[in-house]
Amino acid sequence: MMKTSSVKGGLVSNNTASSGAGSRLEVRAWEKLHPQGDVYSPRTGHTVTSKGAISSSGLGSEGAILTGLFVGMMATDGHVYVFGGTDRRRRQQDLYQLDIESSTWSQVQTRGSLPPRRSGALGVVHENEMFIFGGYDGRDGNYFNDLFYFNFDSQRWDQMPSVAEDRPEPRTDHIMVLHSSSIYIFGGYNGSSRFNDLCGYDIVAKRWSRLQTGGVVPSRRFGHSGVVHNATNRLIIFGGWDGRDTLNDLFEYNFVTNEWRKMETSGNSPPHRYRHTAVIFGDNMFVFGGVDKTHSRFNDLQRLDLGTEHAMEVHGVSAVVVAYLTRAYCVQ
Template identity: 25%
Template sequence: MPMARASSGLAYPERFYAAASYVGFGGSPKSSKGVISKFQNDVALLLYGLYQQATVGPCNVPKPRAWNPLEQSKWTSWHGLGNMASTEAMRLFVKILEEEEPGWYSRVPEFVVEPGVDGEINNPKSDSVTQNGNYFPETKIISTENESMETQDKDVVLEGLGSVGVYDQWVQLSISGQRPKARYEHGAAVVQDNMYIFGGNHNGRYLNDLQVLDLRNLTWLRVEVKAHTDSLESLSPVPLAPCAGHSLIPWENKLIFIAGHTKDPSETVTVKAFDLQTCTWSTLKTYGKPPVSRGGQSVTVAGSTLVMFGGEDANRALLNDLHILDLETMTWDDIDAIGVPPCPRSDHAAAVHAERYLLIFGGGSHATCFNDLHVLDLQNMEWSKPMQQGDIPSPRAGHAGVTVGENWFIAGGGNNKSGVSETVALNMSTLVWSVVTTVQGRVPLASEGLSLVVSSYNGEDILVSFGGYNGQYSNEVYVLKPSHKSTLQSKMTEMAVPDSVTALHNTTNATRDVESEFEAGQEGKIREIVVDNVDSESLNVKSEENKERLLTALKAEKEELEASLTKEQLMSLKLKQELAEAETRNTDLTKELQSIRGQLAAEQSRCFKLEVDVAELRQKLQTMETLQKELELLQRQKAASEQAALDAKQKQSSSGVWGWLAGAPASQKADEASE
């Protein structure tokens, strides 16, 4: 089951299949029949080639031998794309369709896009139910590996969060009110007892609606946005542009909206705020140098600052830069931290521990997913990569995380093949992973782009999940009540581990610890040499003079070793600097290579279109030459006919004069005279 990651190079599968279905490829609905015939021949052939490249792969079939111009052109279109990656073919397919018919997505019917193995659009499974035009499983409670529970009928309504009586298991809630459109890559935030949902991606379309779930009575409500505060002359609301892959952060009595993918992206990141009291959006003025626009980034609250890391810019280039926004002064600060940062990525998860340590886990690039863990000391601004323990999670991207005390819960995500079924937790004090629960089947908890927030009921923390995409879009709500006396906690407490802050502090200073151990080891060796030599020599040398000579020699040897140690340290420092410079150059070259590849693919597509145009012009030229020859032949025939007619007329005229002179019959003369 292919996943649909927006930021890691797979942002186009669901949009591609919707576009292919609209054009008429791959099991299109009835409403899309004949759409491909509206395009010019070259565009239609190019779309066909890109569709084959995206769903089948490079063209390995032999060229058609029979003289069939259409099949020859289709084969040439497909074969001309070479070894272009399927994701790039998807992107170009959607791009060309948007250039030729910008409003195509507004005419796509609401149906579930579920790509099959062969790239066709499959129908949903028969054991699903239809709600709001989307298909969802017919279960209420998801079974786990440790304990399976009876499913509840769809008509059973759970009464609030207090009805969740089980621990460490995901429970689907029945919500009243009109549910939001199914989506993923949306923003979610909890303020008091309300969970706010904004934007997201549905069927390749970006959304800009603001919905709220009252967690006390489990009712969906749509927020009516009032007139924009930036435009006092406007009497109607001014909604934000539809977006996905953004961040929604609760701050005081506002919801801060930051970054995200839009159809017409700006050059830099903008910060907007929704006032919960006045129900109005406003643009916040910031100072300093703002980051480049992006989506799929992580934005984490650390005290009175927001820490932004990574993401994917509007040109699909992956990022690993670090920026901090001071919420009190609204000033951006571009951070150049020391150490080795995580490689460029998007759709990762981030959390802050003890108001000092930023943790980055997982994420994806254009080709792979990660399961590495990186820690940034926000005081020293130094990156480190600690050693993980316990049940280390598998690589994933598009997952969501939330912290409860010292535990960092992570759910969902995908690995380019399937959704991740297990929900894991990291004890940020010990850096030990444990599996909390595992879901079965294709359910929203095994999705990419879902949201995960934490609410409270009667003093107990409850995780709340919404949305996601795993071949089907979801708008279901699931909750999980983490246990305080679970095996997760007991396993952590049984291990002999240092204090939380000390453990992370030691982790972030791992490099300095290795160097200090090296120095201490060298000094220890020197002391051992001195002691051993003194002990051994003192048995044989009895005179004070020999002892002084020995001590002098040992001191000289010690000084030589210390000089050698200093030299090795300088060499090590130099090598570290060269390594950091090499990694920086490698990162820049990688970004440049990605950009060049994108430009090359675009130029290749344009070259292919030009080749198709040239072929058509050659055919027209040959036709014109044939018509020219036929025209010349007709002109010669016409000239010959006119000359023959002229000769005949002259001959007739000449014979009439001589007949008159020779004396024609009277009747003939009379006739000629009457004429």
Template identity: 35%
Template structure:
């Protein structure tokens, strides 16, 4: 969303010099949207979901776009995948992650006031035969509450989620889903557990999940940085680390090696006009 208008442009950020390039793409380009999610595997960018009914003139009974879009990063060509069988309903505010090399996993999100805690998997290997989604029914009775605006990362045979909201409550819980046993379990974390929030972002470095920002229970933007070491389930917080990104939500985070990048987002706190264009880089090599 740029100046209250949804976009479908695509930029490439160069980590070496922090420059950005607008990519010209072709074929079945996804329509403008917000609240979507994406992942990269090999030379393919995968985009799914998002609020595609941002135009007030659009028909209210139109469904959200539930198509899977693949971008070949070499040829710059988009393909909309035709799937068979059951599939997740179109939504926004969900999270996606790649697991076991080829599995594109979707969790949670919302649409039209309804919140989700379902977990779906799309195996890219099925593109060779019969593309289809699979609902990953948990074998455990306990599972995370329905939510949107959470974060999700993959670590080995598990996916980890933290935070989010169901429209009434904000969460600070941390859950693990074992992809082999298909069992959810809430992690009993220790240390400085971050406050409840939504709209935050996360990135993984080795076995540490870094979390930044989001909106708190009071609706104020957060600019705190926390980290969860997955091996001992301990949360850490960081202070007095020099110039830091302003409080924000809806931003993006990514890691390359030991560096974590923070870009974009929305802030209701007055900041410098150029702040939205800044790329903030955290070198984690000297921490935990």
């Protein structure tokens, strides 16, 4: 099967929301996608993961991604799911699905306890359920630290139980990944403070924990990207904003040793950026888009070989994607 990554939505330089584009990684070609059906309203910022190879952005050796804010987007069993986000009118709490085979959108009629309207909720898929955490309601200045899940069979939303004092602080612009049967949250922003804590949620035990990690811990940041390389049990994070400047540093967290390490890459490192997106494809991490300190938006595609730790820009052909602030990616 041809491996294809997709970019869904986002904010371009004239503050309009975009539809989508795909890149055939094996032939380095972009092409614009034209889905039909009951399409959700144009909105910005989102997260993509793919069932079966996930980490939020969840990210396995063949798929997925996570970063951005405002919208949660998942690819599972031939469908992409989009939750919530912000359009020109307000924050949303709707759920849409894209049938990848027919390229058709439809709204999902959900049941249960819907998550409150929000942007900045990130998500992962574990088995037959989609989990979302955090976000921001915009109007009232409320940041969330709740964890909801959606069952694909029953099409029902419910909130995951947890002890309040064990939860991470409310936040948005964090990363959310899945490794084994646990969800991990790193970094983010709550309107006044940035974070560099790593928190885990055991899906089976239904319990949060704050990890006491060793090594060289990344600085406080938000708007960074994170992917999981399951073959080596590593979480890789790149870039972000520390409150003073955009970043282009790269760190790995080893799930086995509980240690952080700053990665020193060879080649040409990507320019400083945040609110970009990243995806795992084989043993490579790809980074696309984002914005820098001067508000310049990127439409470049950067590659990091996780074996050699060599970085380089990928020069594609065909329909080049316009520069984005946030967007979503998935690999099929």
